[in-house]
Amino acid sequence: MDLLLDKTPPMSWTLAIQIIFATLTSIILHRRLLHPLSPIPGPTLASISRLWHIRHILKGDQNTQLISLHKKHGHFVRLAHNEVSVSHPDAIKKILGNSHLRKGPWYRMTAIPDYRFQSPMATTDPKKKMGKSKAFASGYALTNVLRSEPQVDNVISLLLSHLDRFSQTGEQVNLDKYFTFTSFDVAGEILFSSQFGFLKTGTDIGNAIANGYWLSMYASAMAFYYYFHVALLGNLVVTWLNILPYGHLFETTIKAMKTRLRDKRDDESRFDSVGCWFRAMEKDPERIKWRDVQAVTVSTVGAASETVSCALQSFVYYMIRTPGVWGRARGEVLELQGREGGGEGRVVSWGQAKRLVYLQACIKEGLRMFAPVAMNLPRVVGPEGLEIGGRRFGMGTILSVNSWVMHFSEEIWGKDAGEFKLIFCFLHIDIHSKYTPDNFLGSI
Template identity: 30%
Template sequence: MAETTVISFVKAYTGYIILGLLLLRFLGNRFRRGLSGIPGPKLASYTALWKLYSVWKGDHHNTEIHLHRKYGPLVRIGPNHVSVGDPKAIPMIYGLNKGFTKTAFYPIQCISWNKQPQMNLFSSRDEQYHRDQKKSVANAYSMTSLLDLEPAVDSCTEIFLSQLHRFADSKTPVDLGMWMQYYAFDVVGEFTFSKKLGFLQEGRDVDDMIKAIEGMLVYASLCGQVPELHPFLLGNPLFPILMPSMETWNQVLQFTLKAVNSRASLQRDGELEEGHKDGGKDMLSRWMAIHEKDPEKLSTRDVIVHLSTNVFAGSDTTAIAMRAILYLLLRHPEKMAKVRDEIDRADREGKLSNFISYRESLTDLPYVGAVIKEAMRLHPSVGLILERHVPKQGVTLCGKHIPGGTVVGINAWVIHHDANVFPDPDSFIPERWIESSEERLKIMEQSYFVFGSGSRTCIGKNISLMEMYKVIPQLLREFDITLHNPKEGWKTRNVWFVQQEGLICDLVPRRR
C-alpha cells in the first residue's frame, strides 16, 4: 500500500520534481565556488544555453568585445567558463608546462576514419601525443622547407592572375573573396601533395570541399558549446557501424585518401616524377619517407590525419586573412595609395621579381607587412576563446583566484581591440607597426594572438604568411581594384572561424 502511494506521488509530481532538480542545478551553477563573483551576463552564469545562443547568432566575437569593455578583464560567459581579456595572461594560460589542458571543445573537430575518431595536432588533448607527432612533422612547416616549394606557389599565382584577367577583360565583377579561397586551397594542395586541388583551374568548389568544411565548422562551433552532446550526435560511436557510408560525407578526408592512393599507385607503376620519389619536398613525400623508415614513429593513420588537417585548416583561415587585408585597404583609399606607392617604387628600382618572392616582400615592402599585420589584428580568423582547463590547484588571473577545472580562454578579438594595448583599437592603422616606440611595439607583439601561443601555436602559420606576403602585393601590382557596391559592407559570420562574404570587386589591369 505504501509502495503504491509513493508511485502515485511520483507520477503526480514528476514535473515538479524535474523542475526542482533543474532549479537546484541552475542555482548550483550560478553560485559555483570561486566564480560567482565574476561579472557577466546573468543568464550565462545559470546555463550554457546563453553561450550556445550567442554563438548561434554568429556574432559572438563582437559580443565578447562589448562584454569585456563593460565588465573588465574577466567575464563569466558560462556556468564554468571565463573569458580572459588581459594579454598578460597569455603566457600563464598557453605557456609551456603551465598545466592548462585543452577542453572537450577540441576533439569534436577530429575526423572519423576506419570507424574510429582520429585525433590530430589541433584536436588532441593528449600532450605527449602532441609532442611526439609535432616532432615528426614540424620540419615540413618550417619556412626553410616551404621556401623550397615557392615556385609551386608562383604557379598557383599565375593561374589566379590569368583567371582574374578574364574578369577584368570582360569588365565582369568578381567575387574576389571566393577566388582567394580557391587560391588558398590550391597552394595548400601544392605544399601538401605537390598537386593543385583544381579550384583555380575550374573556378569552383571542387568536390564540395568548401561546403563540407563550412558544415563541419558550424557543427563544431555549436556543439562545442555543449560538448557533452557530441557522443549522442555525430560523435555517437554506433554511427560509423550502423552507417558505414558516414565517412564518405567528409569530402576533405576522401580527397586526401584519393591523393595518397594516387601517389602510391604511380610509385608502384614507376610513373612518379623524379622529384616526387625519394626526397620529395611536399609534405606527403616527407612524411611517407618518415613512415617507411619507421612506421611506429609516423603510422599510415598519422600521415592521413596530418594531410587532411592541412586541407581542412589551411584554406579557410588564410582566405579569411587575405579578404580582411584587401577589404580594409579598399575601405581606406589613403592606405591603399601608400601600398601602391611602395610596390611601384620597389618595382621601378628592380627589387621585385616577376612573381614577387616572399623574401622580397618581407625585405622591400615594409608597409605591406604592416598592412597585413594590422588587418589580421582587426579581423583575426578565429572568433571564439581558445579554451583551456585550469589545473587542479587553481590559478590567479587578473587578481582573482580561479578554481581548478574551470574553463578559461582568450579570444584574439578581445585583446586585439584592447585600447590599453592598441590605442584607437577599432581603427585600421598600419602605421602603428612601424612608428610606435620600441616599448609599445613590444607590448603589441606580446599581445598579438592571431596564431595562438605556446606549444599549440598554429603549426601552419608560415604557409599563411608566405601566401599573404606574396599574393597581396602581386594583386595590387597587377590590378586596380574597387568594390563593386561600395555603399554595401561585407557580411561576417562567426562559426569558430569569422568568415566573410560580399567582397565583390571590379578589376582593371594596371600598366607596368
Template identity: 30%
Template sequence: MHRVIPQLHKKYGNIVRTGPDEVSISDVEAIRAIYGPGSKYAKSDWYSVWQGTQPTDLFAERHIPTHAALKRNISRVYTMSSMTGMEKFVDNVISLFIKRMHENANTVIDLGNWLQLLAFDVIGEVSFSRSFGFVEAGKDDGMLNRIDRALASLAWVGQLPGIYWLDHYLKPFIGTHLDASLRHGTIRSYAEAEVKSRQGRDSDRSDILGHLFKVSADDPSALDENAITSVATANVFAGSDTTAITLRAIVYFLLQHPTCLQRLRSEMQQKKEDGSLSFPAPYSQLSAWPYLQACISEALRLYPAVGMALPRVVPEGGAELAGHYLPGGTIVGMNAWAVHRNSQIYGADVDWYRPERWLDASRKGNMERCFLAFGGGARLCIGKNISLMEISKVIPILFDKFDMELVTPGKPLKETCAWFVRQEGLIVRLRPRKYA
C-alpha cells in the same frame, strides 16, 4: 561571438563569465600563463568533438605530452625552409589565378570566392603535389560547403561536448547543426583518398605528404598512417579558410583606406625601380617589405580568422588570473578579437585599420607578444608559414596588376562566426591597371 565578446569585456573588464564553469579573459598578462611555452593549461573538452574517435589529431589532442611528441614529428615539415622548397608550386597557382582575373577583368566579380578557390588550390599543391583545379574551373566541387557545415556543427556542439554521442539521434530534430560527422566522415574520407592517391603517385616534390611519408618510413611508431591522414584532413579542413579570410580582410581594408593602398603601391614601385621586384616575387624578399608586412599584421590584428576563444583548463590547484582566483578545472579562454583591441597595447585607435602602428619599433615587440592571430606557445598554428607566404605573394601582385573598387563601398561584409569568421560580399569591379 567575435563581436559580442569584445563588447562584454569593454563593459565588464578583463574577466567575464561566459558559462557555468567558463570565463573569458582579455588581460594580456595572462597570455603567457595560459598559452605560453611550457604552459600546463590543457585544451578543454570542446576539442574532443573535433577529434572524434581518431587516436591522433594534432589540433584536437588534449593530452600535453602526447601532443608534444606528435608535434615533434610533424612540425619540421611546416618550417619556413620546407615551405620555401614548395614556393614555385604556390607561384604556379597564383599565376593561374592572375590569368583568370584578367579573363574576368572589366566585370563585377565575387573576389572573396575567388580568393577561397585560390587558397584551396594552394593547399592541394603544398600538401598533395596537385592542384584541386578550383581556380581553373572557377568553382569548387562542393567541398567548401561541406567544410562550412562541419564548422557550424563542431563549433556549436563543442559548447556541450557531452551531447556529441547524441548526434545521430538529434539530427532529425534540429538539422545539420549536429552534423559533426562531416569532419570525421566526408572530409576525412576526402583527405584519405588524396593521401592514397599521393602514395601511388611518384613525385620528386618536397610536398607535405612526401615529408610525412619519409618521417613515417624512418620510424613508423612515430607517425602512422592514421596520423598522416589526420594531418591531411586538417590541411583540407582549415588550410584554405584561414588564408582566404585574411586575404579578404586585407583587400577589403585596403579598398576602404586608399591612402594605405597608395603607400603599399609606392613601396612596390620603389622595389621595381631599384630592381628588386619581379613577379613571381620570392617570399624571402616580400617578408622584408615593411609596409606590406604591416598591412598583413594589421589585418590579422583587426580580423583574426578565429572568432572564438581558445579554451584551456586551469591546472589542478587553481590559478590567479586577471586579479581573480580560479579553481582547477575552470575553463578559461582568450579571444583574439578582444585581446587585439587592447588600447594599452595597440593604441587609442584600436578600432581603426592603421598599418603604420607596426612600423613603430618601440611598440612592435609588445604588440607581437600579445598577438593571438595564430594562437600561441606550443599550440601555435602549424600552418602559419604556409599562410604568411601565400598572403605575402598574392597581395602585391593582385594590386600591381589590377585596380578594383567595392560595388557597395558603404556596406560591411556579412560575417558568420563558427570558429572561423567567414565573410561574404567582397564584390568588386575589376580593371587591369594600364601601367601594370
C-alpha cells in the same frame, strides 16, 4: 471505464518530473550562486549553461558580443558556467603561452572523421600533444614549405588570370569566393602537391566550400556535447559505412595521400608536407601511423584554408578602404623589383615579400582588424591553480582568450584600437628587423 478516462499522470511520472525539476533547479542555483565563478560578471544565461555561447556561435557574433562584454565588465567575463573569457594583457603569456595547460575539451571535435583520428590539434593532454606536434613539425618547417614556392606561384598566377578576365569584361566578382579557392588550392599544393581544382574550374566543386559553412557551425556547437557527437556521427561505424557527405575536400585529400603512398619514391621535387610525414612514418612506424598522417593532413586543410582566405579578404578590404595605402604598398613592391629585378613575373617571391616592410605591416594590421579565428581559445587550469590580473582560478576552470577581444583592447592598442592604423605596425614588426619604432614611424 473510469480508469481509461483518467488523464492524471501516474504517480511514478509525477515523481520523475518533480525529481528532474528539483535537480535542474539545484544545478542552476549552484552555478548561479555557489559556484567559484559566481562572482565573475557576464550574461545570466551564460552563468548557468553553455547555451548563451552556442546561441552567439550560431548567430556568428560571439566575437563582437565578447568585445562589448569585456568593455562593460573588464578583464573577466563568464562565458559559460565553467568558462571565463580573459582579456588581461598577460592572458597571451599566462594562458595561451603556457604549454603545461591542458587544452579545452572543445578541441576533441577536430578529430576527423572520428575520435580515433587524433591530430595534435585534437589532443588535449599537453605532453601527448607536444609529442605528436614534434613528430609532425618537419611538414610545417618553413624551409620545407618553401620548396613548394613555384607551385604556389602558379596558383597565385591562376587567381590573377581570373581577376584579369573580370577586369576586362567588367563582370562583377565575388573576391571572397576566389580568395577561398586560392587558399584551398595553395594548401593542397603545400600539403600533398595537388590542387583541389577550385581555381582551375572557377567553381566550388561539389559545393565543398559552401557546405563547410554548415559543417563549421555543427562542429563549433557540437564540440561542447562531444560524446553526443561521437554517438551520433563521430564513430567508427559511421566512418566504416562511409555515409557522411564529407565531399570533395576530404575525398581529394585522401585520394592524393593514397596515390602518394602507392607511388612512393624518393622524389625530392615533391618534398611536400605529406612527403615529410610519410618519411617520419617509415622511420618510426610504431609512433606515426597512416591514421595519424591522415588526421593531421585533413585537419591542416581546414586550419590552413579558411584562415588564409579570411586574412586575404581583410587585407584587401582595408587596403582599398584606407586612402593612400594601396598606392604606397604597390610603390614599395615596384621599387624593390626595380632595384633587385624579378619584376618580369607578377608574383613577388617570398624572400622579397618578407622585406617589404610596409606591405608586411599592412598584412598584419589587416589580421588585427579581422582575426580569422573568432572562437575563444580555451585552456584548463591545472591542479596548481592560475593567477592572472590579481584573480586566482582553481583547478578545472576553463580560461579562454579571444583574438578579437585582444585585437580591439583599448588597454593594449589605445583609444583608436578599432581603426586600421599603420601607426600600430611597429608593434607587429619583427624585433630583429632593421626597423625600430622611431625610424619606422618616420618612414610612414
